[in-house]
Amino acid sequence: MRTPVPVPEIRIGASGHQHCHPAKAKDMVKIDLPAERLENWKDVMLKKMAEVLDNYRSVRLFLDICVKCGACADKCQFFLGTGDPKNMPVARADLLRKVYKRYFTLGGKLWGRTNEAEELNEAVLQEWFTYFYQCSECRRCSIFCPYGIDTAEITMAAREIMAAAGVATKYVTEVVAKVYDAGNNLGIWPAAWKYNCAFLEEDLKETEGVDIKFPVDEVGAEVLLIPPSADNFVNTDTMIGYAKMFHAAGISWTTSTYCNEGGNFGLFLNYTNLKKTNNRILEAARQLRVKKIYWGECGHAWRAGLAFTTTLSGAMDFLEIPYPAHICDLTSELISKGAFKIDRSANDEFLVTYHDPCNVARAAGYVEPPRNIIKAVCNHFVEMHRDTIREKTFCCGAGGGLLADEIMEIRMAGGQPRAEACRATGANYLATICAICKANLPEVMKHHRVTCEVGGVHDLLGRALILR
């Protein structure tokens, strides 16, 4: 097992000072959580914990069977980057496990601290708030654990328990609240979304002389595209890539101002908001009477979309098979059918490498389609070290609700293994299909002085497509 950065010696408390800002009351109210930390937070949390233990086999089992072999310890980018032992997946789970032992196991009740059991108190809660928001739920540890213990399940459980008592972070709750107001994580209002789409249309017409539509709210379109909202605002080249692809393939498509976001931040908070956010996708599809839904270049979106949609939001049989489907499925299929005229030399200035977003690669086994597209539209492609790609990929450092500015140190530390793996290839374009990766990795590259542009896969396609 090669690690791009040396495994650090443990430095106790090294990242203990890095914690997210607490949630604001106005956001908490919008997402059905207590406005502030409850008076009886301890009782509420223990009650919620009992509920979680009864509802999630994963949590109960993982808390019971860990043998503390330490195989996961040096697999977490946040431990590799910070050296803080509480960022080792096993130690992170221990934060929950010690409270579980104290209140829910015989050994913990009888022998207390000698059995690693601990009361739930203010100090423990502070620790939870710090370290469960230094985990990006990337699940890299789970594929190295002999029992498949998935620390993301533990982190999600702890966050759910805290949220019930009114303890959450500003960034995550703010994003979820924005979805229920504006339809997306960035809080782009419907009018602004339409304006941005119109702007992209004009821009393309001016620069390339082609009439390419960016349809919004078109009832009866064939395809509903669920992009991350950042594609409309920041990563516009990715959006242009989608639009060119649909245009070249002659497929009618639309985005929806009710659900112009795939990224599901409910995943980082609690079940209710996970479900509520995900439901919006199928609701938009029904109202727009589309035949297909394609998820855009977004990591967490695709985990929720692929693995959870039928569970959370009901059967998808009102759509055409195959479902759930990712935009890269469509694009790579069309490419292999020869549907496009492609000029690979348009990307000749790039030596491209591909960063597997954790949720896409590990939760969905989705590793080939993006690579197929890149290889079809670029002449120069190189893989990073095999221990850092596909299901062994590293997190960009800011997934799971960590893309908050106040924990920049953690984000840069967590991104370090990816930066070093990228540096080793000499690539000057890091392609990826996740909006959070696209937001954090440029910062990470700058911080670690790796000269590499970060962009989407459809950006590359958009450059290489010949439209006339």
Place this chain on the structure above:
Amino acid sequence: MMISILIFILLPYLCLGIFLVGMGLRFWLWARTPAPLRIVTTPAPKTRYGVIWRLVGDLLWFPNLFKADKLLWAAGFLFHLSLWLVLVRHLRYFLLPVPGWVEEIQTLGLYAGYFIPLFLTFLLIRRLILDRVLYISILGDYVALFLLLVITVSGILLQVFFRTYVIDVKALMISLIHFQPKIYNFHWLFALHLISVMILLTYFPFSKLLHAGGLLLSPTRYQRAKFEERFVNPWDYPVAYNPENLSTPEKYAQTLSGMAGGGER
């Protein structure tokens, strides 16, 4: 006499009882707890056969650990393999007549047993010298290693230096199995061997030793990546928007119908 009854008759029944009931309860608790979401990890099997293969692989040769840490894998794998060989070898004290395959494995099991303390010592030393593993180690981790060391070392001593009269051992076991316990005279070392096994059995359902078998119910390992099939959460509940939320299905329907109306005019 009283001590003998306690150690060789009451203790085994009691400890085995705790072990069986404890394990049963634990598995029942896990099994009755629903797995609400599909949390497979790549590469996940798509079929039931695929799942069986994956679990058999996980049980037999620990592929995830192999990916993670070769040295730890080697020690862990050899330890578990040796332990199984020794356990199977011990069947000759419980079965009458002794099946041929148990006879055949005797020598192998014997040598495997000699190596177990080495593997255990390696695991213990690793726990003590790797700072990150030392950090996560708790009393229970040492208790398990210590008990296993006592069991295996006493077992080896019984085999090599303090040869026990195995006919009596077998007679005791058979008498226990048939619920007609009889008392025999044993060396104190055999008593230690037996007692430490009994403590381990008692400790088993309440400790990390539960990893044996718990693996079979680990959702990330047994679930299938059959995403096109609907996966139902038994405790799912409806969710609703609150008056604070501006973007609701009803409002979106109004927006869309408003637009359609506008288009027609």
